[in-house]
Amino acid sequence: MKEKREIYRFLHVTPRRIFEQLDQFVVGQKHAKEVLAIAAYNHLKRIEYLKFGGDVSIRKSNILMIGPSGSGKTYLARTLARILDVPFAYNDATAFTEAGYYGEDVEVAIGRLLYATNQNVSSAENGIVFIDEIDKIARRTGGARTGAGSRDIGGEGVQQALLKILEGEKIFVPLNVTAHWNKYDYVEIDISNVLFICAGSFSDLKDSAEGQSIGFFNDGTGNGREVSTEDLCKYGFLPELLGRLPVHVELEALSASDLVTILTEPREAMIPEYQRLCALDQIQLEFTPEALFEIANAALRQKLGARALRAILEKVLHPILFVAPERAGERITIGPEEVRAAVSV
Ligand SMILES: Nc1ncnc2c1ncn2[C@@H]1O[C@H](COP(=O)(O)OP(=O)(O)O)[C@@H](O)[C@H]1O
Numbered sequence: 451m452k453e454k455r456e457i458y459r460f461l462h463v464t465p466r467r468i469f470e471q472l473d474q475f476v477v478g479q480k481h482a483k484e485v486l487a488i489a490a491y492n493h494l495k496r497i498e499y500l501k502f503g504g505d506v507s508i509r510k511s512n513i514l515m516i517g518p519s520g521s522g523k524t525y526l527a528r529t530l531a532r533i534l535d536v537p538f539a540y541n542d543a544t545a546f547t548e549a550g551y552y553g554e555d556v557e558v559a560i561g562r563l564l565y566a567t568n569q570n571v572s573s574a575e576n577g578i579v580f581i582d583e584i585d586k587i588a589r590r591t592g593g594a595r596t597g598a599g600s601r602d603i604g605g606e607g608v609q610q611a612l613l614k615i616l617e618g619e620k621i622f623v624p625l626n627v628t629a630h631w632n633k634y635d636y637v638e639i640d641i642s643n644v645l646f647i648c649a650g651s652f653s654d655l656k657d658s659a660e661g662q663s664i665g666f667f668n669d670g671t672g673n674g675r676e677v678s679t680e681d682l683c684k685y686g687f688l689p690e691l692l693g694r695l696p697v698h699v700e701l702e703a704l705s706a707s708d709l710v711t712i713l714t715e716p717r718e719a720m721i722p723e724y725q726r727l728c729a730l731d732q733i734q735l736e737f738t739p740e741a742l743f744e745i746a747n748a749a750l751r752q753k754l755g756a757r758a759l760r761a762i763l764e765k766v767l768h769p770i771l772f773v774a775p776e777r778a779g780e781r782i783t784i785g786p787e788e789v790r791a792a793v794s795v
């Protein structure tokens with residue numbers, strides 16, 4: 451009886467609740483947030499099931515995220531880790547090399563997780579490992595994709611190495627990834643409950659039959675279709691690797707109005723943050739709606755999605771932040787002209 455209750459300890463967490471929490475931070479991407487919430491929930495259920503003697507008949511829900519730059523891939527994954535209250539380790543796939551070559555072995559990803567928990571092994575064992583730029587380790591066909599030579603130490607070799615950790619169990623990882631690789635103390639860690647999220651923009655993913663860009667959302671036209679496992683194989687991924695990333699999450703390019711919302715509404719929105727900063731100097735900072743759209747459009751022109759917003763805002767506010775203490779007591783309104791002046795230089 452007790453066991454049954456324990457197994458369902460996570461019932462207070464539901465996909466809908468995870469979604470609602472993600473929703474407080476991440477704008478748009480409704481479908482992606484739902485898929486992620488389901489995957490996270492299933493992951494928690496699986497862990498509980500195994501803890502109480504279940505067999506491994508429930509597979510891990512490792513995730514592959516596909517979406518343009520600055521659409522929120524990393525932010526979604528980080529926010530998920532925060533909501534689930536588990537450690538998070540960010541990795542760049544392009545830094546990995548096949549074992550024996552100069553560069554990072556994939557085990558370093560787990561080392562980072564351990565580092566994020568201050569070497570707390572049991573906490574790390576439930577963490578999330580994020581691997582960015584996964585599209586850059588597609589197999590190179592004759593060096594065509596990257597223009598590099600035919601030796602593929604960063605492509606297929608890394609995919610092979612990743613296979614081992616995506617559904618691995620116990621591995622030895624360096625206790626301190628900040629020290630040099632050769633001088634490590636190692637610790638054994640069970641990674642069977644570590645959730646892996648791989649992400650990439652796959653910006654040159656083409657429909658092999660029609661030569662058109664695919665991705666339901668990737669091109670922003672809405673004419674694409676969902677990316678299939680077959681597309682990803684053709685792109686240069688090992689079928690075995692794709693098999694270990696069963697959950698696919700596609701993100702849309704953010705629109706100008708999404709970007710305006712990102713500036714003003716979510717939990718960590720930037721405009722309220724700068725307003726608080728200015729309020730500390732007794733300045734009441736306001737933006738007109740046209741100014742916000744001007745900022746959003748400037749970000750779209752840079753093709754960096756939401757990633758461009760902070761730098762643009764810093765530029766726009768530069769003249770004010772410089773003299774803020776001298777203008778205490780004032781109310782300052784930013785209009786579209788101020789934005790245009792700042793982004794045109
Ligand atoms: N959909 C979104 N909702 C809210 N903020 C976002 C969103 N997408 C991006 N951001 C903001 O932009 C920053 C960069 O986004 P990021 O997640 O790194 O993009 P990606 O990984 O897709 O290239 C985030 O840290 C966050 O502040």
Ligand SMILES: [Mg+2]
Pocket residue numbers: 523524525582
């Ligand atoms: Mg990213």
